[in-house]
Amino acid sequence: MNKTSTFIWVSIILIFLLPSTAGRFFLDMAGGIILIIFFGTLLISGIGWLSWRQLKANIKNCDNCGANYFSESELCPVCGSHQNLNNSEVNIPASSATIDINAEETD
Numbered sequence: 001m002n003k004t005s006t007f008i009w010v011s012i013i014l015i016f017l018l019p020s021t022a023g024r025f026f027l028d029m030a031g032g033i034i035l036i037i038f039f040g041t042l043l044i045s046g047i048g049w050l051s052w053r054q055l056k057a058n059i060k061n062c063d064n065c066g067a068n069y070f071s072e073s074e075l076c077p078v079c080g081s082h083q084n085l086n087n088s089e090v091n092i093p094a095s096s097a098t099i100d101i102n103a104e105e106t107d
């Protein structure tokens with residue numbers, strides 16, 4: 001009795017939902033929800049990755065006490081010393097470029 005009623009309900013759902021526009025609407029909604037979840041996850045992970053990069057870029061290392069801190073200011077919150085923002089990482093490719101030029105001249 002219970003099994004036959006379940007079969008009737010399933011057949012009613014199949015007959016009314018799947019071939020009809022309501023069925024298509026239901027499938028479109030399911031697909032839309034999956035797309036929203038998929039792109040939402042991509043967007044959230046992308047924002048998280050960008051904010052993590054921003055956070056890593058803003059983490060400064062104190063030359064005086066060696067503390068890592070997250071701050072926009074040039075003053076260390078641990079020891080209060082002024083940080084000279086020397087771009088040592090930018091200077092390295094410039095010096096290596098001059099080495100390359102010297103190597104070309106010797107050849």
Ligand SMILES: [Zn+2]
Pocket residue numbers: 062063064065066067076077078079080081
């Ligand atoms: Zn410091």
